Amino acid sequence: MMHNGGPEMMGMMGMMKRMHGEMMSGGMMGSMGPMGGNMMQMFDADGDGTVTPDEMRTQLQAKLTEFDSDGDGALSIAEFETLHSAMIREMMVDKFQHLDADGDGAVTAEEMTAPAEMMDRMEKMRAKMGMMKDQQEDNGTMKTDN
Numbered sequence: 001m002m003h004n005g006g007p008e009m010m011g012m013m014g015m016m017k018r019m020h021g022e023m024m025s026g027g028m029m030g031s032m033g034p035m036g037g038n039m040m041q042m043f044d045a046d047g048d049g050t051v052t053p054d055e056m057r058t059q060l061q062a063k064l065t066e067f068d069s070d071g072d073g074a075l076s077i078a079e080f081e082t083l084h085s086a087m088i089r090e091m092m093v094d095k096f097q098h099l100d101a102d103g104d105g106a107v108t109a110e111e112m113t114a115p116a117e118m119m120d121r122m123e124k125m126r127a128k129m130g131m132m133k134d135q136q137e138d139n140g141t142m143k144t145d146n
Contacts, residue, residue, distance in 0.1 A: 067083040
């Protein structure tokens with residue numbers, strides 16, 4: 001096991017730290033709130049919706065213990081990769097299930113593009129509301145298209 005690797009190992013560890021930081025802030029898999037849905041739940045031991053430093057410390061220590069397969073009290077890059085993969089898998093499954101609208105275990109082209117379709121509908125609604133507001137401001141009354 002290599003604990004004090006050369007520049008390549010330090011670069012890899014830096015990359016893993018950045019990925020961990022992005023994952024915690026929701027950046028890696030899209031915005032999911034201040035810590036990400038599953039992350040927040042994992043660290044929030046008492047379920048009050050707030051993660052304290054003690055809760056985070058306890059949960060991170062538990063993860064280190066769980067994934068420290070050789071029992072040396074530290075995570076090698078391989079052990080950290082296993083931990084990281086397990087953590088992002090939960091988020092990936094949640095994203096997949098969100099897209100799989102009919103719950104059949106497959107994401108169709110229609111389901112995959114549904115977020116873009118929803119965005120399109122929302123933009124059209126905003127534009128229509130903007131036109132209605134402009135019409136109201138122009139003559140002080142509300143006009144409807146009949």
